Amino acid sequence: MDISVIFDLRNILSPDRVLRDVLLKEHTTFKTGGPAGAFVLVENNDELARVVVFLKNREIPFFVLGNGSNLLVSDSGFDGAVIKLSGSFNELSVSDNVIIAGAGVLLSKVCLMAEESGLSGLEFAYGIPGTLGGAMVMNAGAYDGEMSYVVSEVTVLDGEGIVRTLSCEDMHFGYRESIIKHSPMIVLSAKMTLEPGDRAEIHNKMADFLQRRKSKQPLEFPSAGSTFKRPVGYFAGKLIEDAGLKGKRIGGACVSEKHSGFIVNTGGATASDINMLMETVEEEVYQRFGVKLEPEVIKIGKF
Template identity: 50%
Template sequence: MYDYVKTVIPEERILFRRQMKDYTTFRVGGEADCIILVQREEELAKLVSYLNQIEEAYFILGNGSNLLVGDKGYRGVILKFDGPMEQITVDGTQITAKAGALLAQVAVAAREHSLTGLEFAAGIPGSIGGGVVMNAGAYEGEMKQVVEAVRVMDREGQITTLDNDTMEFGYRTSIIKNRAFIVLEVTLRLKEGDRGQIGAKMEELAALRRSRQPLEYPSAGSTFKRPDGYYAGKLIMDAGMRGYRIGGAQVADKHCGFIINTGKATAADIREVIEEVQERVKERFHVSLEPEVVFLGDF
């Protein structure tokens, strides 16, 4: 297989046997067979059609900030965007970002061009590709409000552009989740604003995050989706699970919606805490907590 891959990707961008803990914000996860750094759409088209044809498993990695990779790692190919696939271009009130660009960097570009609307995303540690997949949101904002169009590739390597209406954005979901598209590029439509006010809003939200979230520990942010009519963190706290711990994984004291890696957690520890929390909340309040975090690989 790699004989073909090497005809598409230069060897220095094919990384064998990498520890996924170095690529996820939870800082856990075993070895992936191979990580390929993709810099061009044409490379991606060739890779995905080939990998599909030979039925080799592959996974699109954003910034690994919503991902729990098992301790035994991932048998397959991880595709990660790199270099030119992280570019950001601003044209009037429109920002076009390649899928690998970090949301935080896109938010800074917006501020630098006095464009308002993306302040909510400045503290979300994902890529814009991952942000669109999850319809990432915070503090009354979500990607749905600012996305104009999304350029996607299907698993045969065909490219299409979807507009906001066809994206089927919902709470932490979009068409990308259901149809297994790969996000290549995102076009945002923002509004002209005041640079000082935009910067102040971003700082205010960053301060709120620091005061409410256990940012000093590795995590994947909120572990669970918000169940209809409830807050996951409050249910977990009311179930008496604040500080609940297995191995190095813990329900954060500061925010029970976060499960943190206190230093030496394994992916299995984190998964067990997730399952225990689900069980106790279900038992106590008859509410099912659905993980927001994506699970990958062998545990």
């Protein structure tokens, strides 16, 4: 990244909020990824709009980093700006049966607030290790629930730097899909409308879901959750296992012995190891069963 861009960004924000040489492996749950051209901490809508307009005018690629729990970042990193939302993006409030959360708030925190307030509907999301922003983009879901069932409004910054409010319909939510994934929009916050419920029941449901995760998923290793989307009519993990790929390794990357739907970093895996293993799995499953596995994990940078 051109050093003049760093200086200009530091003038827009402040020197301590535009960092160089930040390794993205420290910001992803896969624990892989090289340096960001610039790592930019943005604290409010106004700053975000100024940064986005600047980057667009200079034609500098950028992306918003949530909790990095669905990303495979290249070993060579990302030669652009990585925007991390902080400050006012971490605000969380509840009023009656409505929770409003900033895009940077961890989903688990939103779930705990719902539980504390005796509000039901978000139990499924407890244990998904992402931010509210990432959960909107991915329409995160589990155990027959997904964000689209509870979201009533999403506030975004559009490609022109204008703040807009989208309804749930406007979001075009689908299976691990939303309009945000295919547009330059950035999620600022979301409003979730929940149902009054019994606190103990909500608590027990969340504890049960968490326990199920612990018993079925290889949470002891770095990963990005399910590597592939569920193909219509199949389960990715079962296809991978039936193709004899459970435990298959490339470098430090391994198809989990505990859950074949997860590729894990057993220690020292490079992004390239993980990418090669993903491609091997896709190829073998296609050869064996004629089913095309589509990555759920988003790849960033050059592979």
